[in-house]
Amino acid sequence: MKRRVFISHLGSTLDLPTTDERWKRWRPNVSLGLFPDFQPSRIELFTSRRFEKLTDRVIADLAEVAPSTEVVPHLHEPRDPWNFEEVFGKLYEWAQAYPFDLENEEYFINITTGTHVAQICLFLLTESRHLPGQLLQLSPPRKAPPEGEMPAGFYNLIDLDLSKYDSLAERFVQERKDADTFLKSGIQTRNQRFNDLIQEIEQVAIHSDAPLLLAGPTGAGKTSLARRIYDLKKQRNQVAGAFIEVNCSTLRGDTAMSTLFGHKKGAYTGASTARDGLLRSADEGVLFLDEIGELGLDEQAMLLRAIEDKRFLPVGSDIEVVSDFQLITGTNRDLVRQVAEGSFRADLFARINIWLFELPGIRDRVEDLEPNMEFELESASRRRGRQISFNKEGRETFLKFALDPGSSWTGNFRDLNAAIYRLSTLAGNRRIGRELVENEMLRLQRLWAAEGKETSRRDRQDRDDENLLLAYLGEERMLQIDPFDQVQLAEVIRVCERSRNMSDAGRKLFAVSRTQRKTSNDTDRVRKYLGKYGLTWDDFR
Secondary structure, eight states: OOEEEEEEEOOTTTTOOOSGGGGGSOOHHHHTTSOGGGOOSEEEEEEOGGGHHHHHHHHHHHHHHOTTOEEEEEEOOOSOTTOHHHHHHHHHHHHHHSOOOTTTEEEEEEOSSSOHHHHHHHHHHHHTTSSOSEEEEEEOOSSOOOTTOOOOOEEEEEOOOGGGOHHHHHHHHHHHHHHHHHHTTTOOOOOHHHHHHHHHHHHHHHHOOSOEEEEOOTTSSHHHHHHHHHHHHHHTTSOOSOEEEEEGGGOOTTHHHHHHHOBOTTSSTTOOSOBOOHHHHTTTSEEEEETGGGSOHHHHHHHHHHHHHSEEOOBTOSSOEEOOOEEEEEESSOHHHHHHHTSSOHHHHHHHOSEEEEOOOGGGOGGGHHHHHHHHHHHHHHHHTSOOOBOHHHHHHHHHHHHSTTOOOTTTHHHHHHHHHHHHHHTTTSOBOHHHHHHHHHHHHHHHHHHHHHHHHHHHHHHHHHHHHHHHHOHHHHTTSOHHHHHHHHHHHHHHHHSSSHHHHHHHHTTTGGGGSSSOOHHHHHHHHHHHTTOOGGGGO
16 A cells, blocks of 8 residues: 655644644644544645644644654745745745655645645646645535544545546537637638637637737738627627727828827817727727728827827827727738838837737638638528529539639638629529629629739839839838838939930929929939939939
């Protein structure tokens, strides 16, 4: 038989009193010696100098009821017994130094006595096997023992092997699956990368209130996901306020600051009434700022303070407003590049980039086209109150087109949703057939072709401007110039390259304004403009 070793805290309240009345009371540590079938060989007792008299009494009483039991006191004196970190650290150090002999001894960790903090620490150390034993819980007798008998009470061993509780474990697994499915709007997606991403987002959404940054192309589902994150937190009573959403690309001019932070009455011309602003409306809720890369630098500075301090000044007010919200941001831009260019604050980016999730576009999730198509058909059926579906030929034609590498889906799932909406509308009371699908295919192809031309033109112009400036200025000097000025400077350089001399370049660049002047020195104007960026006419030879 292995020796039984008990690890326990002295009960500064439960192990009292020290008078003769003590034999009529249930005292947990003394009761350890009262179970004939569960006698300890040794008790490792955590105690304190403050309770030296009580410790001596408990040891003496144990010697009387269980003479063969050895009691080894250990001083455990954290400065603050309710400081979890300190208590855990001291118990952890004790466990690391203790000479456990698993071959000859079995260990039982008593969590009946000690502060709640100490009990939790013992539980965690036992669960992690730093204390290699079983948890022990003692309880008093249900009724008073017969006259002359000591109250032993009861003991229970707590089994930490959760594998024995399959139904309990399955419940938690199912709960997590439900959360994943909830974030995906109930769509059984097949792309492993996306499913892994959703699982990580679910974990973060439930256990963190730090800002989340959802990156990805337009139409990848950032807005829908942000709302589902809010709904999930709302279900779990983690937020009490509203979901407030704004697309920062719609915020322009003087109204941007007022829209976000509010204003007081009379703050500016036209401010006839006070306005709370979206940040205040999001108090105790979630604020979703989509396309945050479009936000102006002044608004960025105000937002940074609102995130860090949970307070800000409405426009025209000298009284701060408090608003405690969780921030979710979305972007389809390269914010790292914007930081380098100076159009996005580095400190704000660091604050919102704690949790970054890159949502893949539809071309990176082609296996999810079909389940998303089915989801949109079901949604259309609910809206119209009747079943909407493809016939066999229509379905095969649409899926073949959708999966074709030549189908660009530039608007991602937004394009897919719109296509199913149009098809379900045009089908009327019929099933969606091949003819309707082919018409929709032509519509999408025209849309993508137009978008492709515009995007190609913009990209080509951007690349040309960038290459031109890099050639004349170098990367370091180019990044010190605002994007607004980069466009103008690139065009000036093109004119200079095509001109015979500086005077010729001036006549082309100032063709309108020079006619409105009595005298004009176009050459000097070009020289000064180029000099502003460290360029001379010799650079163009």
